[in-house]
Amino acid sequence: MSTACSAERVTIVAARHREAVALVAAEGAGAELTVLCVEEDSKDGRAALDRALADAGRRGCRVEGSPRTIGAQDGDVEAALLRELRALRPQRVRLADPDPVHVSYDEERDVPVHDEPAETAAAALAALTAVREHQLESGIPVFVDCHRAGTDGRPGTAPHSRYPHTTHWLTEGFDGRLSAFLPSAAGVVRWTQHEPGGAAWQGPELLSGPRLMPGLRVVRDAHGFPHLFALRRIPLKDGGDDVAVVRATQYRTGHPLTPWHSLGSPNPGNRHRSREVGFPAAAFDGAGGLFVFVRNFGHSVSYRHQGADGTWTPWQHLRGVRVADELVTVTTAGGEVELFARARDSAAVLRWYRSGPDGAWTEDRTVPFSPCPGSMAAGPEPGTVLFRDLRTNEPCVWWPGATGPVPLGGADGAGPVTGARGVEVDGWTYSLLIRSGPGGACAVGVHAEGRADTGVWWNELPADSTAMPAVVRDRTGTVTLATLTAGSQLTLSHRESPSGGFEFGHWYTV
Incomplete structure (x- = not known):
């Protein structure tokens, strides 16, 4: 029995026409596609977007009308976007990266330097606010994809998502009932199974919580409780935003989550540095301890550890090769947590492991595979990592001790x-x-x-x-x-x- 239904309604929002080109190129076949631009663009920018939309039509997208410039004459971009979204009723929205990666740092001015205009991120942030309000008004989930201008800010590379695919979003709870969690524009949405093994479900239900960015990591502990990890944006008193790692837990299936607890950021309180915190990866070890890792502003890895007694360490740093915002944790058969990270400036993968519960972290630069960006995930068997090969796109599995990946x-x-x-x-x-x-x-x-x-x-x-x-x-x-x-x-x-x-x-x- 096929589940085919009407095409997904996708709206792309960009600062100008030229910034929408890569977002259009990221859209696969079958979507109903509309484009909203915050500002008018030059003739060349409009022509580039027209070509991209023509290519999308040849791929199988249905382009709905010409790109529209919202023309926020009163300066309220968010309100103008909200009016458009009410009319379009998109099911998915594609945006640029609201927190782009810096390419250098201006020491004299004490600010990061980016290779794209500030208007690009500003348009993405305005769109996130507008889409959130639209979902809260309509009560219908809207899913958001945010794309980097290039792979970790490097020019000439294909865009990929700012927030990783939510992989283990279907999970069993403590009582045997299943829950499904996905990130939406207005927060986490949940579906809940009525009874173990049953076909009756309720949802989608929007879970209350802070203003989250549209990404989610779901990790189940040894007792069967799902833990949710995300990023939260918090306004700073002197302007700008602080982006912090947050966590909530579901102890009773179908009931409210615990309050979202902030784990802070390895670069807190700085409206430039904290915005670039990477998306968290997390895992429980065999003793019940929890490790949470992120890529920090300097492109190294920072982590916090919660012991089985509930005590947290402060943020600590792992030295080594600079990494991209793609971290994956695995737990070995012996109960040890290991971290894999894609390198920022090469196709390599780095691995960190410990010799025991109290051992120091060791960096391993001999991992023998190169993954497609955005394709790494923990395998179902202890200590294994799955990925798509950079050259062939073929899924592979590897584990420490293996001579090479297995296609x-x-x-x-x-x-x-x-x-x-x-x-x-x-x-x-x-x-x-x-x-x-x-x-x-x-x-x-x-x-x-x-x-x-x-x-x-x-x-x-x-x-x-x-x-x-x-x-x-x-x-x-x-x-x-x-x-x-x-x-x-x-x-x-x-x-x-x-x-x-x-x-x-x-x-x-x-």
């Missing part, structure tokens, strides 16, 4: 690959992988647990997803797949037999 097949599609382990079939145990295929299709692969080298069997399922598809294996052994339709509806499918094959039942929308 997994399925080079089509984009984005991370995730999965679930412990899936039993006829007495054998398998790992199940899930990824996006061409045009957002959902593809599922399986291999013998611990033996990815024996080959992966991929099967493309009749479901498309505008978000990274998700999978969870619950305590009963039931495997559930989740996608998000173009209409922003949660769609699910369950494995038909708990122990007899990899066939999945019909997809249903909640």
Whole structure:
């Protein structure tokens, strides 16, 4: 049964026409596309956007009208954008990076230097406010993608997301019920299963909380409680904004989260430096301790640790090679947390590990793979990392001690690959992988647990997803797949037999 529905309505908001070109190029086939510009542009800028929209039409997008300049004559850009959004009713909005990465630093003026005009980030921030207000008015989730002008600010490279794909957004709670969490313009939205294993759900429900940026990390602890990590923007008294890492926990499925607790920033209180804090990566170790890592203003790694007794350390810094804003944590079979980070100035990956719970962090520069930007994720088996190869786009898996990465097949599609382990079939145990295929299709692969080298069997399922598809294996052994339709509806499918094959039942929308 196909879950195909009407095309997703996507609105691109940019400072000027030329800044919209890369955002249009990032849009895949099938969308209904509109473009809003805050300011008028030159003839060359308008022509460049016209060419980009023509290319989008040839890719399969439906371009709705000509780009519009909002013309905020009273100077209230946010109000003008809100009026346009009310008429367009987009389901997804694409923006530039609201917090661009600096390329150098002006020591005399004590300010970072960027290679793009300040109006670009200002337009993105105004649009974020307008989209948030539109979602609060309409009650309908709007999802936001923010794109860097280049890979970590380097010119001549393709744009990628400021905030990582939310990968493990479908998770089992302490009581066995499932929850789905996704970041939206107005905050985290949640769907909740009524009873374990049941087909009845409620949602989407907008969870109360602070003004969050449109990214989310979901990490489950050993007790089954999901922990949510995000970035929060806080106005400073002297102007500008402070961006801080925040965390909330769901202890009772379907009930309110704990208040969002601020973990601060490794560069706090500085309206220039704190805005560039990277997106948090987090993991629990075998003793119940929590590690939270971010890329800091200087492009090294900072972290905080919460012990099992609840005590937090201050922010501490890991020395080494400068990194991009792409961090992935894994927990090994021995319960140790390790960190992987893509290098900022090369195609390399760095790894940090400790020799024991009280050991110092060691930087490993010998990791033998180069990933596509935005494709790294923790694998379903302890200590493994999944990624797409930079040269071939093929999903691969690697773990410390392996001589090289293991190709997994399925080079089509984009984005991370995730999965679930412990899936039993006829007495054998398998790992199940899930990824996006061409045009957002959902593809599922399986291999013998611990033996990815024996080959992966991929099967493309009749479901498309505008978000990274998700999978969870619950305590009963039931495997559930989740996608998000173009209409922003949660769609699910369950494995038909708990122990007899990899066939999945019909997809249903909640």
